[in-house]
Amino acid sequence: xxxxxxxxxxxxxxxxxxxxxxxxxxxxxxxxxxxxxxxxxxxxxxxxxxxxxxxxxxxxxxxxxxxxxxxxxxxxxxxxxxxxxxxxxxxxxxxxxxxxxxxxxxxxxxxxxxxxxxxxxxxxxxxxxxxxxxxxxxxxxxxxxxxxxxxxxxxxxxxxxxxxxxxxxxxxxxxxxxxxxxxxxxxxxxxxxxxxxxxxxx
Amino acid sequence: xxxxxxxxxxxxxxxxxxxxxxxxxxxxxxxxxxxxxxxxxxxxxxxxxxxxxxxxxxxxxxxxxxxxxxxxxxxxxxxxxxxxxxxxxxxxxxxxxxxxxxxxxxxxxxxxxxxxxxxxxxxxxxxxxxxxxxxxxxxxxxxxxxxxxxxxxxxxxxxxxxxxxxxxxxxxxxxxxxxxxxxxxxxxxxxxxxxxxxxxxxxxxxxxxxxxxxxxxxxxxxxxxxxxxxxxxxxxxxxxxxxxxx
Numbered sequence: 001x002x003x004x005x006x007x008x009x010x011x012x013x014x015x016x017x018x019x020x021x022x023x024x025x026x027x028x029x030x031x032x033x034x035x036x037x038x039x040x041x042x043x044x045x046x047x048x049x050x051x052x053x054x055x056x057x058x059x060x061x062x063x064x065x066x067x068x069x070x071x072x073x074x075x076x077x078x079x080x081x082x083x084x085x086x087x088x089x090x091x092x093x094x095x096x097x098x099x100x101x102x103x104x105x106x107x108x109x110x111x112x113x114x115x116x117x118x119x120x121x122x123x124x125x126x127x128x129x130x131x132x133x134x135x136x137x138x139x140x141x142x143x144x145x146x147x148x149x150x151x152x153x154x155x156x157x158x159x160x161x162x163x164x165x166x167x168x169x170x171x172x173x174x175x176x177x178x179x180x181x182x183x184x185x186x187x188x189x190x191x192x193x194x195x196x197x198x199x200x201x202x
Numbered sequence: 203x204x205x206x207x208x209x210x211x212x213x214x215x216x217x218x219x220x221x222x223x224x225x226x227x228x229x230x231x232x233x234x235x236x237x238x239x240x241x242x243x244x245x246x247x248x249x250x251x252x253x254x255x256x257x258x259x260x261x262x263x264x265x266x267x268x269x270x271x272x273x274x275x276x277x278x279x280x281x282x283x284x285x286x287x288x289x290x291x292x293x294x295x296x297x298x299x300x301x302x303x304x305x306x307x308x309x310x311x312x313x314x315x316x317x318x319x320x321x322x323x324x325x326x327x328x329x330x331x332x333x334x335x336x337x338x339x340x341x342x343x344x345x346x347x348x349x350x351x352x353x354x355x356x357x358x359x360x361x362x363x364x365x366x367x368x369x370x371x372x373x374x375x376x377x378x379x380x381x382x383x384x385x386x387x388x389x390x391x392x393x394x395x396x397x398x399x400x401x402x403x404x405x406x407x408x409x410x411x412x413x414x415x416x417x418x419x420x421x422x423x424x425x426x427x428x429x430x431x432x433x434x435x436x437x438x439x440x441x442x443x444x445x446x447x448x
Binding site: 020022023028075076078082083115117129169171 | 297323
């Protein structure tokens with residue numbers, strides 16, 4: 001039950017893009033068409049779902065005081081986390097290339113970009129500051145990735161339709177994408193009152 | 203003799219602080235602004251700007267990280283193999299960010315607490331990575347350093363503008379939490395309080411007390427995204443060559 005609660009909470013209520021605005025760079029750059037947005041969103045779900053549990057293990061058993069070194073090594077957290085993310089992205093890229101060349105060609109260009117997606121590192125840092133356990137961190141990774149995926153596909157769909165609207169010239173493209181994201185953020189705020197734990201209790 | 207003139211010409215071509223160097227500093231402030239034109243580093247711009255003081259700290263931190271990571275990457279650029287350059291760059295950035303974080307934690311714990319994960323997110327702030335890829339890998343250290351400072355300031359400028367708008371209209375204060383904190387508008391202002399206390403019999407105090415109510419929209423993070431959208435709008439109406447034609 002805990003798993004589903006955290007999944008729903010991280011996907012809808014605390015959406016990475018629309019509540020925290022993490023990963024905006026690639027979100028704005030890749031949301032011009034639904035097809036590419038879909039590919040990037042899938043890759044983000046993948047990488048978030050893998051890196052957050054791995055970083056949890058590293059944080060718990062390597063850096064913590066109860067870990068194998070018995071000393072507080074948390075100052076190394078940033079370097080280790082980013083190294084894990086960079087190598088995981090590389091690994092995911094190789095695995096996909098080996099087993100599904102079709103998916104690889106459609107994701108190809110976006111995979112290396114994910115390393116510098118704030119949402120990935122942000123997810124790991126949130127996982128530490130919220131003190132999740134292992135199952136919760138798996139749920140958080142998958143849920144956060146799914147929320148990110150939803151948001152980028154939604155904005156891509158809206159931007160495709162926006163092409164037929166008469167937007168003032170200086171606001172065209174980027175400016176409009178910002179204002180649309182703001183409106184979507186306000187719309188998602190209406191989900192904030194939902195408390196999955198209370199729903200499960202009933 | 204001829205050799206000497208050639209040497210002089212070479213030296214003259216690269217003065218310590220000439221026109222090109224000046225352009226590196228001023229370009230990111232307007233024509234090539236990291237936030238409104240290059241669209242890099244939006245994440246932190248949105249998250250920390252509800253108060254002015256943390257945004258200034260964030261702007262200084264980002265400027266330092268961009269400038270020094272540009273400097274170090276540029277020094278190492280001939281030794282970094284092309285295939286692993288991303289990881290090398292990330293390690294340089296992560297080290298600098300760790301240093302900045304520890305300094306902040308030691309000297310200003312309250313702000314460190316407030317910025318929490320966003321200091322760590324400077325690592326994946328696209329400005330840093332973007333400048334390393336676009337500039338530092340191909341230019342000399344001194345110029346890369348200036349480019350870093352320029353981009354840091356261009357980013358910080360927008361950050362502070364957004365923060366001033368959000369804090370002034372959302373909370374009625376400026377620089378809250380810092381030694382220079384002041385109340386500008388709203389019921390908590392000193393002048394307003396004076397009027398409420400002395401002239402309440404005449405109804406003037408009530409008017410002074412309620413002439414401005416805090417706008418709660420400005421406290422939400424959605425407000426910052428609207429403000430960036432509007433800043434882009436104004437920027438592009440003034441600077442016509444930036445308009446998106448596609």
